Amino acid sequence: MNQPVNSADIHKSIVQEQANQDRKKMMLNGVLLLILLAAPFVIYPVFLMKILCFALFAVAFNLLFGFTGLLSFGHAAFLATGGYTTGYLLSNYSGLTTEMGIIAGTLAATVLGTGFALLSIRRQGIYFAMVTLALAQLVFFFFVQSEFTGGEDGMHGIPRGELLGFINLEDNLNMYYFVLAVFIACYLLVQRIVSSPYGQVLKAIKQNEPRAVSLGYNVDRYKVLAFVISAALAGLAGSMKSVVFQLASLNDAHWHMSGEVILMTLVGGMGTLLGPVVGATFVVNIEYNLSQGPLRDWVDPILGGIFVITVLAFRSGIVGEIQKFVKKNLG
Amino acid sequence: MSEQYVLETRNLVKEFKGFVAVDDVNLKVQKGHIHALIGPNGAGKTTVFNLLTKFLIPTRGQILFKDQDITTMKSAAIARQGIVRSFQISAVFPHMTALENIRVALQTFEGTSFSFWKSGNSLHKLNQRCMELLDAVGLAEFANTTTVELAYGRKRALELATTLAMEPEILLLDEPTQGMGSEDVDRVVELVRKAAAGRTVLMVEHNLSVVSKLCDRITVLAQGAVLTEGDYASVSADPRVREVYMGSDGSGERGTTADSEQSEAAQ
Amino acid sequence: MSMIFGVPVAVLSGQLLIGIINGAFYALLSLGLAVIFGLLKIINFAHGAMYMLGAMTTVLMFDYLGVNYWVALLLAPLLVGAFGVVIEYFLLRRIAGQDHIYSLLLTFGVALIITGVLVNWFGVSGLRYTMPDMFKGGVNLGFMFMPYYRAWVIVAALVVCFGTWFVIEKTKLGAYLRAGTEDSQLMQGFGINVPLLISLTYGFGVALAAFAGVLAAPIYSVTPVMGSATLITVFAVVVIGGMGSIGGAIITGILMGVIEGLTKTFYPPASSAVIFLVMVLVLMFRPSGLFGKEA
Amino acid sequence: MTSKSDREYEQLRLSGLHAFYGESHILHGIDMVVHRGELVTLLGRNGAGRSTTLKAIMNMVGRRTGSIMINGEETMSCAPHHIARLGVGYCPEHRGIFSSLSVQENLTLPPVVRSGGMSLEEIYNMFPNLYERRFSQGTKLSGGEQQMLAMARILRTGANMLLLDEITEGLAPVIVEKLGEVLIALKNKGLTIVLVEQNFHFAAPLADRHYVVEHGQIVEEISANELSSKQSVLDRYLGV
């Protein structure tokens, strides 16, 4: 029964397999890049930028949810913090260049994320989700009552300004390529994180936490790092969004936004790299197109229906289901 | 003088809401020994393990590792010190391949576990060692199999290999042969023997044939307290041990060839 | 008049009493959530919608069928409970055994659908419901005017809460329920019709929400969106009590009502934040809530 | 001892039983018969499909084809709770102790399906550990105590056919010995028992017949009196 197994062969096949996958990933990335580069000539750039911002938000969320197994129900807090901080700085300090404002917004979200992480990371499962929700609610109440956010009026007329002091972002195309560059950098970063040695540990923690502890991993620290990276990227998404739309509003801080990013991730396929991107594209499109069509008054019930159908029938999401199909029929 | 004892407990007590599960246990595990902890069900063996690895906090008492007090250290820190346990109930990473399971353990020594910017390919250099370990437990052919798909017994073997990958100074094994067929039991016995070379093993085991084959020293727990201690011969001769643990025929051994012949003869 | 921190004692007593009344209300709502989570491991984000349905049904039954308050008190929970059974049977059952969060997302979706449809049918300004005559007015307690209806709310809520607690913690049926949710397959293997038990439990949990809805109809603005704001707060209450702890939900409900009431007196702007603040603090020191069992 | 007519009464008959977990095909046509009052074991290596056979009888696997007759009644389309009502008691591989119930609640949980089960007192006499810890939370018991509880639990229900999966796992030899006595007593009371066992030493003296399972099929049937003559066959299958 036990045929001799040549371990060198297995090693080689693993390396081979990895290289194959990397190549496939590269090709896929290349195709996507081409599409995204050409897109603004076909589709309205501001709308594309909206998709990219939400895609980045969902990618950030998925790093925590899909790859670490932590369901944060408070990610809206980071989106909003990024947006408000950047908006406030760019509106009030004309000396700042746009990227400085964005970096500051990202940093603010990172700091907040660190706070959230330290308070919540020891909680398990649903308690974790609820603590993050509670913290995000506190942040929301803070934003509602603060004068600088403009309360429910929102913050308006945020200047797009100039990138590095000389690229005019008032121009939609310039702005688009800037957003695209940021998005791609973040996407690649997450791709790298997931397959890195650190990513392996996250995977292990997600699958069996007590075992990871017994192997000597201080799991809390790994989770905190994942949380902080995720919060930073979510904040970056919020900062970019406030610059793109030149406004920041309470909607970004509301718990429904935290729910929406879950929907995006789930619809696209949680735990897959491309899933959140596809999911964000899908949800943003649905919401945008439905809100103008004949089904205008029925957007919420339709979104609800998508939730229900996804959970019942496509639990692995669009990308997940495609991967399964490919594996079954071609692999 | 306690140089030769790597692991020592002093007056260790664990109470659960008034119920004393571990009662004033003084355990001394000698360096290089394979030390067995046996005793009837509910004697407190698993609880002692849980105390040693900080999955539970002692009510009273001290735990020393190489003369250093580790009573207040955290689980992960203890594992990094070299005290590694394997679980009574199978513990693996279900959606990773067998090889990846072991690689995660080996990664602990790489110091790159927080390097989120590094390529995953940097882990390939560990594959060789993974294969050796898998081979040792007879799982080489399953290297690329996702762990959920492995049968229960193989999962346990994998778990053991993972534990060994940690190169522990002390290995804590909680019923390593539980749920295994005789074929696997023999393999695990060999494996533990191999693994024990150069390190210390503390194990809980109900399969006395395994204990008799492997162990240098045996501590018998009953109702949370140490009943007796000694080598296999002296312990198994103790009438108290026979009464509370081994039962009338005193063998308590499981389906090895020798035993089944014996039992046939009995018929 | 004597004062405590600048607040007259009479006012304070009034606020305490109001806090207890609201607490009883929270207790009733969080009890339903706790029953559903504790027994079925379903995180019921449709709970707010079910509460709303209870209130809406009461109003609509009155408007169209002339059904009075007392009948509604019985009928609305029954109807909504039956609707819950339908949801369990056709939707939730299909994700049994999956991670909790799927139930959260599914019920969130269901809530969006129910709310959205009703908004389109009935608008959002609210439906009118007049207080039953026998509850009109109130009694002057000296330190406050106590409407009769509030007194009734506290009695009704407490009776229902205690009854539920008793059945679940102290009876055989309760034991079946608790066990069935841990390993329903095995329970079935023992000869118990677990799927039926689960449907009925979910139905019962949402019926509790609907009961709260009926109690709310005369005193709060009845609109299709009335549940969504309440939902998050009630969730916080359940989490503080310890998800799934039946007694915990009841006690914490009352406690939070009082804490919220005191905040409304001493520092009103924080009164909706205070529950979340308490939740963060509690979970920092007791990871499974005040009365939750350690995982 | 059981009478002649009972011996011929088919308590359980599996024919061409296939079972699947999602995509994976685990049982490939199991055929076996158990008569009333018999104690039959299923032997085999890890992963052979013995536990799956028991689960398939209880309708607890994904998808099944073939036929399962209990007491002469076809049960392929029965829900699990129906099967239990036919007098089948199932003790699962991983114990299934309920953490939300106390030990005593766990014990009294399964409804009595027939008269003639053991009383609580008899059970506590047999397993004094359980008596001592009867008010603790079920899963706070030690591994072995949980195993006892799982076994004891179905003895109360009065089931007349027991499906037992690895009941000696993790038990101290004294207890194993006691369990052996229990099984013999049960057999003497006329119960039918299907035993999945790793511990051949335990099973051999108890069983009337042994089925050897490999790759989801019955590959050998050995009756107690053939045991010595077929020892080598058995050793080969079990990989000893």
Next chain:
Amino acid sequence: AISNDTVKIGYLADMSGTYRDLAGPNGLKALEMAIADFGGQVNGAKIEVVSADDRNSPDTSSSTVRRWVENEDVDLVAGMVASSVSIAVSKILEENDRLGIISGSAASSITNEHCTPNHIHYVYDTYPLANGTASAVVKEGGKTWYMLTADYAFGHALEGDVTRVVEANGGEVIGTVRHPFPTQDFSSFILQAQASGADVIGLANAGADTTNAITTASEFGVTQSGQTLAALLLFLTDVHALGAETAQGIQLTTGWYWDMNDETREWSDRFMEETGVRPTMVHAGIYSSTMQYLNAVKATGSDDAQTVRKQMMDTPINDMFAKNGKIRVDGRMVHDMYLAEVKTPAESTNEWDLYKILRTIPAEESYRPLSESKCKLVNN
């Protein structure tokens, strides 16, 4: 000239959320009624309508409006409720030089610090609501006030306006409690208001908060104990939901009421036929403003934003909605407001017969005077 030979109107409002009943689908009906009444075309150019749900989200609305003005050549955006949406949309309109008429929003900042040369704020804002109600109530003897304020910018603004007016008229605000937004149970706050002994309890909040506060006040017998409720922002739909029994006696300011004269009744009957409900001031305002817009397009023969806006400003508004209404340079349409009191059940003949108009507050007393304006279009 009229671009593309089409006058295209985009109707943007909350169609499915908390502000749905304010403008919503019925507002679209009102807009369509105006177009039909106008004859369906202007100077031979056809009139088209597109509509969208604003999802109460400024960024969704921004995307929609950008597409409308940049790709679909929409000339006028109408409707708009949530102030965040209105402000965001007005910025886009300014950038693209199109026109917007905001009918649903309450924020007075829309024609103050957020004014643009591209939008008009038509129906009402918080300034006259506070002004009208507060001064009237004080004059009638309600000297001491206790404010129940929604704790966000809108509530704070309303509270500030009221305090100023009350004090100017010789009254006094003796206490304030700021409640979180949203709040379901007001009993605590009502109790505090009762304990304060003030003559008047002012409700500086909106929507469900206001209706919940009123319900609770009635339950706790606030009016029986001699206190008056003054709601600063209350719509007909809210009062309808409360019912005369609960809401009786409340004083409020409104920009319009359906049962004021034959003209308003005639239009309201038609509206009710279409929708099944009586119109609010917002619905009437949408109708009126659309008429005003189309008339201006007709008169100038152009759909250019500045041309039309100028024409609209130059023509006083005289229709069933307003008498002698005037659009000021800051975009504020100023017109007479009315102090109303909710009828008692005995006085009310049907479910929509809810208000008694107590008095008319002249336009010039109502709105924030230009001299106090922070609008960039006003030279102060």
